[in-house]
Amino acid sequence: MAVVWIPPFLESLTGGAHKVTVSGRNLRQVLNSLDTLYPGIKDALLEEDHIHPSIAVVIDGATGHLELIEPVREESEIHFIPAISGG
């Protein structure tokens, strides 16, 4: 099962949990699992079926570029971090 690190702005949805272990073989499945546990989390992370532009997904240390079909391994660690941008 992959470990998802919950960013502080979503902790209200997870009841304060920082790390959540969920199943899923790609990011979409992981998000669906998360959303079942904590409804609303998908809406907070997505904008019209895309990762919100202000968020970057990091899976096992690498920034993902496949969005929702990004593969997730059994022991993967997933982070939703602020996208680096701007001046």
Add this chain to the structure above:
Amino acid sequence: MQDFEYVAPTTLEEAVRLLDGNGLKVKALAGGTDILVQLRANRFQVDRLVDIKGIPELNQLSCSEADGLTLGAAVPCYRVYEDERIARLYPALVDATSLIGSIQVQSRGTVGGNLCNAAPSGDSIPALIILGATCEIAGPKGRRTVQVERFCTGPGRNVLEPGEMLVSLKLPLPKANSGAHFLRFTPRKEMDIAVVGVGASVLLDDARQRILSARIALGAVAPTPLLAREAGDLLAGREASEAAIEEAAKAARAAARPITDIRGTARQRTHLVGVLTKRALGTAIARAKEGKKP
């Protein structure tokens, strides 16, 4: 930039005639390093630019132990600081001319233009003031002479009437046992505008201990470069001591009437007047002592 008429007279008479524009906006062009920038920034517009560089009298640079220095209004800075006689007799003028802009600007920019531009921060002006320069002016009504400290009348303004032009600057021969120095303070070491500039000249007695007379001039602390007459006068008859210099610096600070703008605060400028006056006097006295004994 609006287009304008460019004329390049070769005689003073012709230049004076062209400068009197009969209602047209006319300016003289020497090095152009200020005026072209101001035109592009739309600070003012001109109908005619009169390039005065082709007039022989304005390119005159004569320096002798008999007559002092005559500096044509169109002589660029580099000719001043590269002149060995000037370097020997008027080092404060070298101090100032080698600070104006970059080497590139000094290839074009002139002492006369720096003066006519009448910026409160104009680096050459305090130097000219302490060296007792006079301005030779030609115009439709003939020639006249003005002390350099009376030439500037406000930021960007001077005593020239329509049709008048600066022909040359005359600097008297420095007396034996005299010395002068100009320095400025800028955030960068080069390519900057003076937050404060200070020039000081001193005349020592034959023993080189006592100050017989002194002149102190300030830049960027009033609407025009300023002769701080009292600050200089109080040194007359005094030992060239730290205490005397301190007093002169205090008087110079009192003479300053600075404003706060993007280049510095009034408070900072007043403080710097004191610091730079001491430094300028220190070097001026040292130079007076260095010269060969009469």
Add this chain to the structure above:
Amino acid sequence: MTATARQESKGSGPFKVVGTRTTRHDGVDKVTGRARFGADISMSGLLHGKVLRSPHAHARIRSIDTSMAEALPGVKGVATAQDFPIIRGQALDFSGAVSNARVTAEVILAHERVMYAGHAVAAVAATSPHIAEEATRLIRVDYEASRVERLGSGEDTSPGSNIASHIQLKRGDVEQGFGEAEVIVERELSTQTIHQGYIEPFASTAHWAPDGHVTIWTTTQGIFGVRASTSAILGIPESMVKVIPMEVGGGFGGKASIYLDPVAAVLSKKTGHPVKMVMTRKEVFEGTGPGCAAIMRVKMGADSSGRITAAQFWLAYQAGAFPGSSVSGGATTGTGPYNIDNFLIDGYDVVCNKQKTSGYRAPGQCQANFAIETVIDELAERLGMDPLELRLKNVVKEGDRMPTGVPFPYIDLRKLEETMKTHPHYSAPLEGPNRGRGVAVAFRGHGGQGAPATMNVNADGTISLITGAIDLSGTRTTVAMQAAEVLGLAAKDVILTVVDTDSVAQTGTTAGSRVTFEMGLAAIAAAQEVKRQMSARAAMLWEVQPEEVEFQDGVFTCNRSPAKRMTFKELAGRLARSGGPITCSVYAPSTGIGPSFAGNIVDVEIDPETGKVDILRYTAFLDAGQAVHPGFVEGQMQGATAQGIGWALSEEYLYTEEGAVANTSFLDYRTPTSMDLPMIDTVIIQVPNPHHPFGVRAVGEVPIVPTLAAVANAVYHATGVRMTRLPMSPGAILEALEAKKAQE
């Protein structure tokens, strides 16, 4: 000042090309004046465009009357925001809009409101730049002035305030951590709006052909970004826009934004002529995106052993008139290169009526690093510890987590800090009064996005390598060197050309220090593919199996018969008559650039009477991974340091009471001159990056990050005054010295 010859570079892999100081590919063109930059273009029928800009910092545009401008002889066309299909009749929606084409359009030409003084309002095309400029002054704009928000301080966090967004990162329990602290330091620090200061102003030339094809010659960090924005703003398909890159005369993040291209295109459409637009320096300062100002509150605690027990950061970054400051860069590196168990980071993106900010070399990270490294210096002092010792005590290691929670990959910051500590500069005596030494260390995280490349083998045995990655500082050479390494060629034999948007696959913007790393990966992948195809061709010619062909040091051999031997060049010459040329296109996904580390040691001398800071000696340290071209790496370090010194000491936007930029020239926006800097010594350490076959790390941005704090710490040690506001101008230092004297 004397020229010091301390250019250290240690360690290099078993490479033949990588790690050497080969001559730059673009060098001859640049030293002879042949290189063509943004404005270096002319063509028949060319018109010149100029922009009218708002004098107001915030106002509603009631109406724009262009009739007088259009009547001026020589004027051929005028454009306003109404000419952008994306703007017509559409309201601007900020929800989630950090940066999108609609916002970009609004910055390029104001629609209903001007949001800052210098905001573009209209543009004119005429037969000469002078006429175009005169015409802009004949455009009558009726403004209704609005309230100007200039502070952007982030103080008001209520709904409806000018906070556009909030980022929070946390770990552990800060209250508990501060409870464990022996010493706690709290500081508020600030930095001002600063500009990238590239010497080449923005310039773009566009031609809208009668068949609808738009060609744009422009100076940009990313041609595909220009294409995407332009087509979106003009409402035409991307395939109708071709963007041709010119040389870029400095970008530093600023030229990742676009300002002129769609305007030039619209003017070209309206006039039927190509239109060239070149900004004045004033326009660059008032109309393009500077780096943002920041206010930062830092609280850090450490126990008596020097362990940092807790850290709290409150960061408010000014985005300018539209959301999207670089606060994320500051927040995500907020804890600096320290392993801290308890922290809380709050970052606010704050809007105000100033220029919309843009990227500037390590966006957001310099500001935050200035804050943290100042406080670390103070902690060290309070603990009586050597400042580098305190840093070593808390140094991040592989497996430790960044503020985002993402673990650090293989790194060795300890090595960099030990190198600093044992460097002769660190122990050299500071001779004379009013002198001080400062140190600072920084890390920067990097993203990554992958890169495409196309490679052709030429008949003479050279390679043409084609990319769409803009070369800002020598990446044509550093990327070519990596391909040359694989193919056993000399660097000069790989001819890298940066081509237009029609000629190469979509390529990311040159930003985030990614090109030498990511385009390098693509070049290596392409070279390996060429090697495979060449081996197969050799096998075909020799009538052996491909796996029997070996390639080493530029020579193909057959392991079955030693007589069979061909150099790369010989084989290349035979390609045409043995099945045709060899070519390939590859896409190399990003493998993770990883974080980078840099440190500085600096000596300063202060004139206590004027407040002027003189930089006496500077040593910059960087972990470059494998330095592909050590000379270029040194150049990145020295240039970044110079920019950092300018930021620390003399550079800032000054605004008038009405909110206009008061210093729009290099005379009063004081980037350092050659007189203001000493030689900048460099020490490159090389901890290989496991995510790159040659061990390359990112080097472009991180060297600027420690500079602000290093200089500020040196000023403190020279004067005893903590300067918490940048720049540390002579006036500011003088005031601080006076205040200190008054206290004593």
Add this chain to the structure above:
Amino acid sequence: MTGRTHVHTSINDTDVDFLCESRQSLLEVLRDVLWLFGTKEGCNDGNCGACTVIMDGRIVDSCLVLAVEAEGKTITTIEGIAQAEGLHPLQQAFLEGDALQCGICTPGFVLAAKALLDREPDADETRIRHWLAGNLCRCTGYDKIVRAVLKAGKEMREEAP
């Protein structure tokens, strides 16, 4: 209102005649009329030195010279520095010493440095830094530029008879 003026100059050892408006700078004419794009515009107000050319032996900011003022002048631009036999020692030193990155300021630096070394081939670091203070570079931190000028000066001294 004034029409155009005919100007006769010598540019890079070639007689060049051009027509210009009074308001046009030498920089504008070099670039827009004569297509000598090697001379760069960085600020157009004499503060960056990118437009440096050598006029009658002195370096000037060509943005601060009216084109009409060039009448009878001898001008050298970056295009006139390299000879048929190869690069000037300064250009070679810039190239070998990595004394350029983006390259926009390079022509101005090469011309300014050439004018210095032609007069003072033994200029030291302080002199070089002072002389080049009118040329801004934002990429290099000046370190490698100053070193390149020192190196070229040494070579020029050795080559001189």
